[in-house]
Amino acid sequence: MTATRLDERQLRDHVGELADLLVDTVADGASVGFLAPLDRTAAIAWWEERAAAVAAGQLAVWTAREGGRTVGTVxxxxxxxxxxxxxxxxxxxxxxxxxxxxxLGRRLLMVAEQAAIDAGITLLHLDTETDSLAERLYGSAGWTRAGVIPDYAASPSGLLRPTTFYYKHVGATALTR
Known part of the structure; x- marks a missing residue:
């Protein structure tokens, strides 16, 4: 698997596949900010709205492809x-x-961490649904659990769930800690 960083044009070219991935992720119950069922048209619109942030350098998006299709992103x-x-x-x-x-999730995580280091970033943070598969990934990848907020976000089914916040020192800062 090779992860490719998308520029604005590439993001627009792959918006349908990214939307399909988002719809699949939400349908499987992952809490990534959307309620189920997520309409593909809404997912396309969401990804299209990201293009300006990519062009401005405020957002970096990587995709992993397999068999000519997008199967992962970070x-x-x-x-x-x-x-x-x-x-x-x-x-x-x-x-x-x-x-x-x-x-694949671990490899995408490593790609993002290395890109952050290359960009001079020394601290990463994230949030994820408490007790999710994603939470286990972050814990096993060396991220530090900062805390949990109850009822922070609704799951795709609409149920309020706790969210766990994580951080990780990367680059030179990580070596001096």
Whole structure:
């Protein structure tokens, strides 16, 4: 698997496949910000809205492809405030159901972490549904659990669920800790 960072044009070219991945992820119960059932048209619109942030350098999106189809993605959101340019938020790590169980999520996570280091980022953070498969991945990949907020976000079924926040020092900062 090779992860490719998408520019604005590439994101627009792959918006249908990214939408299909998002719809599949939500249908499988992953809490990535959407309620089920997620309409493909709404998923396409959501991804299209990301193109301007990619063009502005505020969002980086990577995709993993297999058999000519997008089967995974991960993104980094870069803050625009001067006091927070050392950090980024890891968002929308998704792997299609047919591609799970082969380490793709971990590889995408590593791609995003290395890209953050290459960009001079020293601190990453994320949030995920408490007790989810994703939470186990982050814990096993060296992320530090910062805390849990009850009833933070609704699951795809609409049930309020707790969310766990994680952070990870990367790059030179990680070596000095």
């Amino acid at each position: 993104s980094l959101v870069f803050p625009d405030k001067p006091n927070s340019r050392h950090r980024a938020e890891l968002v929308k790590l998704m792997v299609h159901r047919r591609a799970r169980g082969r380490g």
